[in-house]
Amino acid sequence: MAIPRLLVVDDDAETRSMLTQFLRQNGFIALPCQDEASIHQQMSAGRVDLILLDVMLGDENGVEICARLRTEQEVPIILVSALSADHQRMAGYEVGADDYIAKPFNPDLLLARVRAVLQRAHRSSSLAYRRRISTLRFAGWTYLGKKDEVISPDGVQVSLSRRETGLLKVFLANPHIPLTREEIATALDVTGEGEAQPEASGRAIDVLVGRLRTKIEANPKEPRLFRTERGVGYVISVDVETGEPE
């Protein structure tokens, strides 16, 4: 499972950036949206795993948007609202929201619900979800989600450990974006692809990257896929779809 990508839909700029930042600090990829149009734009631009949808969107209505989205897509939705009255709550469920949370909310509660919904979605729609992930191609490599194995451009099968798989997914979910070691570590933990704590002390990530390189870089001494950004961290530096070097 790659890093979950969330849309944060709110018409209030301040709330939006606050939420986005908070989610990012907790290992998610959070993309701000301000209206229904931008939701559709984001969803056609890339994968979206969960939508945090404000009920009061200026003159738009979150519940209606939710209902419309649900008729088209299977993406999980959490409705966010200042109105916690029961009829509102029920209205949320009826249109197919996966959960409903009232503002102001406890940050931990929000995180817990986001994770719960993601997990449920991951489990139940394994079909739709897995299909997307089950095979993935990058730079001539093929990643088989099922058994944590990748196939090299020349057809050799390489099996990755869990942590290595997790790292690969983190990179693939963030093409061209330099990631610090800390970001990588928390992402690995959030997505549950490994069980270690983000101990900022050691050089675990360095070693991990090294191991991944030895497994899937043609020439590990001269890495082309996983590049080092000196003083920053690491980047995956090919176009994930086509494999073109950038």
Place this chain on the structure above:
Amino acid sequence: MAIPRLLVVDDDAETRSMLTQFLRQNGFIALPCQDEASIHQQMSAGRVDLILLDVMLGDENGVEICARLRTEQEVPIILVSALSADHQRMAGYEVGADDYIAKPFNPDLLLARVRAVLQRAHRSSSLAYRRRISTLRFAGWTYLGKKDEVISPDGVQVSLSRRETGLLKVFLANPHIPLTREEIATALDVTGEGEAQPEASGRAIDVLVGRLRTKIEANPKEPRLFRTERGVGYVISVDVETGEPE
């Protein structure tokens, strides 16, 4: 503890079969019923763990049925209705429904509630759960409750020990849910399928899982049914009814 058996009570044949199928796909045993008479019939024929009861049942009234059932039996009930008005909701709770869900509902939400109610019921009354199971099917295997024997997909009969049987039941009752060793141990003791204490010290569960694997995994070295969650415990990871790998 076995696979939960649910009654799906709805007068609309289409809804009934849709719901039944969905629940079966998610690891439950779902039995369709169309009226109060068939409820009683099913309940006298075998164990019933939960009733999903439609509020509008033609000329019968789900709420009244719920109230009647509650005076006789302890079986948990979830009321299902297209009417989400608050007073209806309350009417449901007052007659002792364990939960209330409005149509059309989110499938995941339904599953979550069903599991929650089952878990609550399981905790509070272990008695009702002690009854025996006759036959059970999972992933092509058939489990014969009587003699603690299972029959493999290719017809070979394998006999399980008591402890192994208990473990199998624990797994079957918790599809897709990772169980810690401690949870497994206490579950084994609660269900009386074994008499040992949950000594957290040893590695009894590991060995037990290993033994079950050698008996009913096609390839015990690469377990597909009983997967290890490193640092957590074990999960049964196939769709219990159909045997589809997840």
Place this chain on the structure above:
DNA sequence: TGCTTGCGTAACACCACGTAACAGAACCGC
């Protein structure tokens, strides 16, 4: 050129898990 800082990685240590082997308990037919 020499110093400093950051990175790569080999070697090591540790931990979780799988499992073979063993020993005691329970069971069973006599």
Place this chain on the structure above:
DNA sequence: GCGGTTCTGTTACGTGGTGTTACGCAAGCA
């Protein structure tokens, strides 16, 4: 009760994955 069989927890060892440490090298800078 008795001898054998089966069941089951414990122990011990092997294996693989992962973080840590230490050392050497490369990059950047004065």
